[in-house]
Amino acid sequence: MNRNVHQFDRSVLREYDIRGVVGRTIHAADARAIGRTFGTLVRRKGGKRVALGYDGRLSSPGLAAACVEGLTAAGVDVVNIGLVSTPMLYFAVYHFDADGGIQITGSHNPPDYNGFKMMMGKKSFFGSDIQMLGAMAGKGDWDTGQGREKSRNVLPEYTARLLKDVKPGKKLKIAWDTGNGAVGVSIRGVVDKLPGEHIVLNENVDGTFPAHHPDPTVPANLEQLMTEVRRHGCDLGIAFDGDGDRIGAVDGKGRILWGDQLMVLWARDVLKSRPGATIIADVKASQVLFDEIARAGGRPLMFKTGHSLIKSKMAEIGAPLAGEMSGHVFFADTFFGFDDALYCALRLLNIVANAKESLADMRDVLPQPVNTPELRFDCADDRKFAVVEEVKGRLLAQGAKFSDIDGVRVSSKGGWWLLRASNTQPVLVARCEADDRAGLDRLMDELETALAASGVKLPDETSAGHH
Numbered sequence: 521m522n523r524n525v526h527q528f529d530r531s532v533l534r535e536y537d538i539r540g541v542v543g544r545t546i547h548a549a550d551a552r553a554i555g556r557t558f559g560t561l562v563r564r565k566g567g568k569r570v571a572l573g574y575d576g577r578l579s580s581p582g583l584a585a586a587c588v589e590g591l592t593a594a595g596v597d598v599v600n601i602g603l604v605s606t607p608m609l610y611f612a613v614y615h616f617d618a619d620g621g622i623q624i625t626g627s628h629n630p631p632d633y634n635g636f637k638m639m640m641g642k643k644s645f646f647g648s649d650i651q652m653l654g655a656m657a658g659k660g661d662w663d664t665g666q667g668r669e670k671s672r673n674v675l676p677e678y679t680a681r682l683l684k685d686v687k688p689g690k691k692l693k694i695a696w697d698t699g700n701g702a703v704g705v706s707i708r709g710v711v712d713k714l715p716g717e718h719i720v721l722n723e724n725v726d727g728t729f730p731a732h733h734p735d736p737t738v739p740a741n742l743e744q745l746m747t748e749v750r751r752h753g754c755d756l757g758i759a760f761d762g763d764g765d766r767i768g769a770v771d772g773k774g775r776i777l778w779g780d781q782l783m784v785l786w787a788r789d790v791l792k793s794r795p796g797a798t799i800i801a802d803v804k805a806s807q808v809l810f811d812e813i814a815r816a817g818g819r820p821l822m823f824k825t826g827h828s829l830i831k832s833k834m835a836e837i838g839a840p841l842a843g844e845m846s847g848h849v850f851f852a853d854t855f856f857g858f859d860d861a862l863y864c865a866l867r868l869l870n871i872v873a874n875a876k877e878s879l880a881d882m883r884d885v886l887p888q889p890v891n892t893p894e895l896r897f898d899c900a901d902d903r904k905f906a907v908v909e910e911v912k913g914r915l916l917a918q919g920a921k922f923s924d925i926d927g928v929r930v931s932s933k934g935g936w937w938l939l940r941a942s943n944t945q946p947v948l949v950a951r952c953e954a955d956d957r958a959g960l961d962r963l964m965d966e967l968e969t970a971l972a973a974s975g976v977k978l979p980d981e982t983s984a985g986h987h
């Protein structure tokens with residue numbers, strides 16, 4: 521093996537992160553090359569120190585050690601903060617004023633996956649940055665030096681920062697499901713200092729995820745939480761994904777509140793102190809969210825899906841809040857503007873603890889359109905963007921009304937439908953929303969017809985998945 525250059529498996533250099541299957545497409549040598557190349561970039565920007573953390577996966581400590589080797593070989597000092605959630609790593613970059621950060625995490629993926637989320641300075645490192653890293657490694661375009669590694673524990677400062685924004689109110693009873701993910705590291709440090717009663721499920725960090733898959737956007741993964749909420753009569757339940765940057769929630773009746781429903785509550789709250797502010801939501805969000813932001817005096821901005829894209833847009837326009845259907849939510853009114861699900865949970869508690877009504881009541885008074893969840897279906901990588909372009913071409917020819925900020929979001933009679941290509945998988949993503957069931961069926965037919973003309977068929981099970 522030539523150690524002067526490094527070739528990555530083609531599949532691992534993705535839009536928002538580097539990720540693959542350990543032992544198959546991701547090896548220690550990849551981690552070393554990422555460290556060496558990222559470190560080189562940091563130095564060439566005049567930086568010298570990078571914060572590094574890793575999640576609870578079994579492969580994470582080994583990949584972290586190799587990544588540290590690469591960083592120090594490029595002459596960069598490493599602040600190793602150990603086993604942490606992804607937002608704790610983001611926090612560390614701010615706290616230590618580091619010149620960048622790397623989190624080794626497979627997020628919500630199966631146990632055999634792992635990957636790397638990166639920050640250059642205080643900005644997301646993604647898209648063309650990741651392609652450039654791959655190209656530099658392929659040429660062995662590396663600096664050489666002798667950096668040092670220092671271990672630091674950031675937990676006390678991190679939890680203190682989160683708790684700073686907690687507003688006292690009525691005492692709540694809450695069930696928390698960390699899903700054996702990395703939030704298990706920080707959950708006690710927060711809930712033990714909160715008023716009320718707290719039941720923590722699956723707290724032990726365990727990279728085999730014995731209880732359920734750590735992805736709160738899949739209803740099956742919330743069943744244990746719903747059961748506990750009902751059994752203990754909790755006010756609400758909170759769930760996290762494997763690395764703690766996405767939130768899920770259920771009300772006291774054990775019903776799911778999706779990302780766009782939670783965003784309505786957070787938007788109203790933020791707009792109280794930031795009247796007229798622009799609030800960003802991704803193209804998958806319900807029309808209800810955009811309408812409610814406007815009704816609360818804010819300026820709704822529909823933007824592309826993708827946590828790195830949204831974070832960048834938010835920083836660019838100075839928006840105090842942004843959120844995605846997927847549960848990535850970003851507060852920049854009093855927080856750093858990165859996606860920290862535990863912080864989001866505290867902001868939800870502030871709202872519920874200071875309201876007369878329950879979370880279930882708040883959910884019930886929201887407008888209730890009929891919509892599908894996110895529908896995902898296979899489409900080859902070399903075909904997916906073309907399909908969207910073909911559909912767009914036909915819509916233009918028909919004079920249809922649509923937004924093309926990310927795929928096409930078509931305004932149709934009584935609702936809308938979305939078709940976009942996933943940036944990360946060989947998948948097309950769709951969603952439909954209408955005032956009533958008949959309207960939804962009509963929109964689903966429109967979507968099906970639009971796809972059929974490009975030779976794509978909606979799988980049968982997707983059309984049954986309304987909620």
Ligand SMILES: [Zn+2]
Nearest residue numbers: 627761763765
């Ligand atoms: Zn995640």
